[in-house]
Amino acid sequence: MKPGNFILVQGSGPISDGIAFFERSGFTHAALVSGENIILEATPNGIQENPIEYERYAVFEFIDVTDEQLKGMVDFGRSRLGEGYSFRQDAGFVINGILEEMGLERIPGLLAEKKKIVCSAFVDLCARSQGIIARPDRKPGDVTPAGLSYSPRIRIIENHNLWEL
Template sequence: MKPGNFILVQGSGPISDGIAFFERSGFTHAALVSGESTILEATPNGIEENPISYERYAVFEFIDATDEQLKGMVDFGRSRLGEGYSYRQDAGFAVNGILEEMGFERIPGLLAEKKKIVCSAFVDLCARSQRLVARPDRKPGDVTPPGLSYSSKVRFTENHNLWEL
């Protein structure tokens, strides 16, 4: 695991349960690896740099990323420290999940807010700042935690006590 990789977390609780239900995946949180044992993440307190304290997570890397791009992702992420968390964007992802379940197309950027973001959108924007795109089929920031892994541009590298992959 190195700076510029990202982790997907298998969480628990009501919000995690909702994400897992709509996405049909246990991955419910995303964070950017910023150091040997630290991550940059969007939490209810905003964008923070924290020690890795999760019990269950997987590590992913961008396949063709250069060391310069990986460093650039971390630098970009740190430049966003302190920005707010978007509960509205979480709600937008839930509505999009319902729309997709009903056979309708998702609405990109539904309920997104300026200067506020959710965890997976944060990781996506850090990557896109360096021209790395996990989901070219989605608009910038319009990706859920498991959606980051649904790409031929990334690969799984490490398993830390996962329930499932």
């Protein structure tokens, strides 16, 4: 694990259960690795740099990126420390999940807010800041934790007690 990699977490609890239900995936949280067992993450308390304290997670790396791009992702992420969390964007992801279930098109950026973000959108924007497009089929920031795992631009490099992949 090195700075610029990211983790996807399999959480538990009511919010994680809701995310898992709508995403049909066990991945319920995303964070950018910034140091030895340290992550940058969007939490309900805003963007923070914290030690990894999750029980079940996987570490992913972007394929064909330079060390300079990885460092740039971390620098970009740190420049956003203290920005708020977007509960409205979470609701937008739920609505988009329902739309997709009905066979309808997603509404990119639904309920997104300025200077507020959710965890997976944060990881996506850190990557895009360095020209790394994890999901070319989605607009910037319009990606869920499970959506990050579906990218052909990434691969899993570590598994820490995941229930399943």
